[in-house]
Amino acid sequence: MTVGVGKKRVAICAVAQLKNDPDLWHTRFQGMLLEILEDLQRQTGFRYGEGGVEQIVSVSDDFLDARTISNNGVQDVLGGQYLAEEKMAQEGLNAIGYANAVILSGHKDVVLIMGHCKESQGESRNLITNCGFDPFYGRAVGLDYLNAAGLQARAYMAKSGLTDDHLARIVARSRQWAAKNPYANARETLPPGKVKASPMLCDPIRQLHAYPVSDGAVGLLLASEERAREYTDRPVWITGFANAMDAFFFGDRDLTSNFALKKAAAKACERAGIRDLKGAADVVEVMDCYAYQQPMWMEGLGFCGDGEGARFIDEGGPGKYRVNLSGGALAGNPMIIAGLYRAVEAALQLKGEAGDHQVPDARCAVAHSTNGPAGQFHSVLILEA
Amino acid sequence: MDDLNQYQPFEVDQHLTAHGNYWAGRAGSRFYRALRDRRRILGSPCRNCRKVFWPPRSICTFCFSELREMVEIGPLGTVETFTLVTYAEPVHPRPAPFIYAVIRLDGADTGMAHFLDEVEYERVHVGMRVRPVFAPQRKGNILDILYFKPL
Ligand SMILES: [Zn+2]
Numbered sequence: 001m002t003v004g005v006g007k008k009r010v011a012i013c014a015v016a017q018l019k020n021d022p023d024l025w026h027t028r029f030q031g032m033l034l035e036i037l038e039d040l041q042r043q044t045g046f047r048y049g050e051g052g053v054e055q056i057v058s059v060s061d062d063f064l065d066a067r068t069i070s071n072n073g074v075q076d077v078l079g080g081q082y083l084a085e086e087k088m089a090q091e092g093l094n095a096i097g098y099a100n101a102v103i104l105s106g107h108k109d110v111v112l113i114m115g116h117c118k119e120s121q122g123e124s125r126n127l128i129t130n131c132g133f134d135p136f137y138g139r140a141v142g143l144d145y146l147n148a149a150g151l152q153a154r155a156y157m158a159k160s161g162l163t164d165d166h167l168a169r170i171v172a173r174s175r176q177w178a179a180k181n182p183y184a185n186a187r188e189t190l191p192p193g194k195v196k197a198s199p200m201l202c203d204p205i206r207q208l209h210a211y212p213v214s215d216g217a218v219g220l221l222l223a224s225e226e227r228a229r230e231y232t233d234r235p236v237w238i239t240g241f242a243n244a245m246d247a248f249f250f251g252d253r254d255l256t257s258n259f260a261l262k263k264a265a266a267k268a269c270e271r272a273g274i275r276d277l278k279g280a281a282d283v284v285e286v287m288d289c290y291a292y293q294q295p296m297w298m299e300g301l302g303f304c305g306d307g308e309g310a311r312f313i314d315e316g317g318p319g320k321y322r323v324n325l326s327g328g329a330l331a332g333n334p335m336i337i338a339g340l341y342r343a344v345e346a347a348l349q350l351k352g353e354a355g356d357h358q359v360p361d362a363r364c365a366v367a368h369s370t371n372g373p374a375g376q377f378h379s380v381l382i383l384e385a
Numbered sequence: 386m387d388d389l390n391q392y393q394p395f396e397v398d399q400h401l402t403a404h405g406n407y408w409a410g411r412a413g414s415r416f417y418r419a420l421r422d423r424r425r426i427l428g429s430p431c432r433n434c435r436k437v438f439w440p441p442r443s444i445c446t447f448c449f450s451e452l453r454e455m456v457e458i459g460p461l462g463t464v465e466t467f468t469l470v471t472y473a474e475p476v477h478p479r480p481a482p483f484i485y486a487v488i489r490l491d492g493a494d495t496g497m498a499h500f501l502d503e504v505e506y507e508r509v510h511v512g513m514r515v516r517p518v519f520a521p522q523r524k525g526n527i528l529d530i531l532y533f534k535p536l
Contacts, residue, residue, distance in 0.1 A: 066399055142478055147468060150468035151487055154468060200469065252446050
């Protein structure tokens with residue numbers, strides 16, 4: 001039996017997010033999490049222990065926190081003492097996949113997910129992502145997620161016909177929407193001309209094509225169908241989740257094929273019983289850390305044909321399919337939890353609580369995330385009202 | 386949140402340094418010895434998949450069979466994609482600006498990112514033929530290839 005078409009269902013009952021900020025230097029991540037926790041408790045009145053939250057899934061990264069066992073440092077704030085607590089460090093959206101499995105298995109009924117990340121804390125996030133490569137070849141030549149994205153961007157732009165002009169329009173649109181989202185990091189509007197005039201970081205990626213350094217924290221309360229109404233009148237149902245990983249060595253991969261994303265999307269749709277995601281989704285949140293990734297990931301999700309990213313932008317695809325009305329990752333979410341921010345935005349849309357960027361009567365939402373260099377690993381979450 | 390002016394928050398400097406040794410593996414050990422001592426580049430063939438991998442490895446990426454054999458590949462290769470890095474990080478072995486390219490060596494089916502030099506950036510293109518420049522004093526790491534340059 002596949003998840004989502006069985007009898008049991010899992011609900012996202014409540015979500016909370018901290019405003020993304022370029023440098024929360026005066027707050028420790030524990031303090032950021034406390035704000036999220038108190039927000040969720042105000043919304044739901046949840047308690048810990050038997051009959052309440054019995055399990056916590058935290059999301060953080062040792063290298064970004066500059067300590068080992070990063071969850072150890074936040075255990076008390078999360079209420080994790082004497083309870084089950086596990087850390088997801090692969091990529092935040094997978095905490096929802098994991099919590100979903102915990103509840104569907106009948107192991108626990110109510111699970112709290114809490115994620116944090118301060119990209120500003122280290123000297124440079126590129127030093128962190130350099131360690132995402134193998135120690136013999138990739139790290140040694142100085143690869144990081146940014147220059148790996150540069151190598152992918154050139155290849156994908158050649159395949160899809162995307163130009164510097166398209167990228168500028170993608171960034172300008174992201175900022176227009178971010179201005180309507182009080183939680184976004186970069187909220188000032190940006191004309192395409194200014195994007196095109198920004199300096200190159202790693203050609204063809206310009207400074208304003210890359211997501212700004214961001215600090216943030218996010219939380220979600222999940223419950224089984226039987227228990228969800230204790231916490232909310234508007235549950236959002238998890239109907240599909242899947243992930244997939246491409247080859248470990250960068251040079252083994254076809255950088256333009258969307259291999260892992262296509263696999264993850266197909267599996268998530270199968271679980272949700274959706275044949276045509278393009279027709280079913282009312283809102284889509286993709287993790288576009290760099291401008292070229294928005295059309296590329298949309299292609300991987302099946303919203304346009306292979307190599308049709310430029311046409312997708314020219315034909316107004318992002319508006320038509322209501323892509324990243326939060327501003328997206330381009331407007332600034334920290335890595336590790338940018339996928340959770342996607343899920344929070346998707347859930348708010350389905351709850352009708354997305355404020356100035358609300359889509360009327362949204363029934364089905366897609367949240368996407370990626371980690372690893374140049375989209376090595378992808379996750380897809382399908383939510384329904 | 387607290388009134389920042391009232392208590393004047395403070396940050397402390399943190400610095401983590403950790404040197405370590407990492408076994409290069411069976412294939413990696415042979416690869417690095419051949420590179421250091423003989424200026425030869427080795428890849429790992431999978432007879433099952435009819436593919437030759439670079440960097441070399443002990444397990445096939447596709448069929449998971451054990452790879453014990455190694456074959457010489459290159460030294461000539463082809464640029465698959467490239468970028469000009471114009472930002473600086475302490476982990477970069479070369480000062481910016483520099484060119485990275487994914488290079489597929491002749492006889493290999495996979496590429497590896499390495500440096501491209503002795504070429505104007507405007508001349509670099511996908512499909513460009515390149516050859517390695519070896520370091521005069523080789524130490525047994527991937528930087529024993531200093532960079533690639535056009536034929
Ligand atoms: Zn094989």
